[in-house]
Amino acid sequence: TQLLEQSPQFLSIQEGENLTVYCNSSSVFSSLQWYRQEPGEGPVLLVTVVTGGEVKKLKRLTFQFGDARKDSSLHITAAQPGDTGLYLCAGERGSQGNLIFGKGTKLSVKP
């Protein structure tokens, strides 16, 4: 059983389109992180959300943490080919920093 479910698993869109990817769980997390991973590389931290209902913006990326701290979404406006990659969400339970990762959404943005 996957504790963090990410959807969609794959997403292929044209440059300029908007998209939203989701990260859902039945468990509560003390914080949630979003990472982007490119082939052959390690995950790169994009954002951390901590407070239920929190919204953070990073240029064209908008991250939201659910009110109950069980889910999160990532919205990308006017996607660009450089946004292509595997987007991973990771939740922290407890205080030791052990992150639980979803399987990711593989995004492809075509020019």
Next chain:
Amino acid sequence: NAGVMQNPRHLVRRRGQEARLRCSPMKGHSHVYWYRQLPEEGLKFMVYLQKENIIDESGMPKERFSAEFPKEGPSILRIQQVVRGDSAAYFCASSPGLLAKNIQYFGAGTRLSVL
């Protein structure tokens, strides 16, 4: 994440050999986490270490796997008598710890192939 250094980037071993994976955390970070990523799977937590201490090894297989983070030098993940199922990408992450343990910066990983 360029600050976390892992080596080697690629490692090929035959069944039964030992694999040693090294991780140097970012400067100033004393907390190290190891994760394993199997093909088509998410990253799975293995072990959390601070200098000279294993804090949480709940994700480590009970046999053949061990980890250390000595006072001097890099953290080492050691896999003895490797089997084909150990083939995976192994990632190390470091954190400044204290109130920011969830802020983890990852290395580029070591890709282990067992023949």
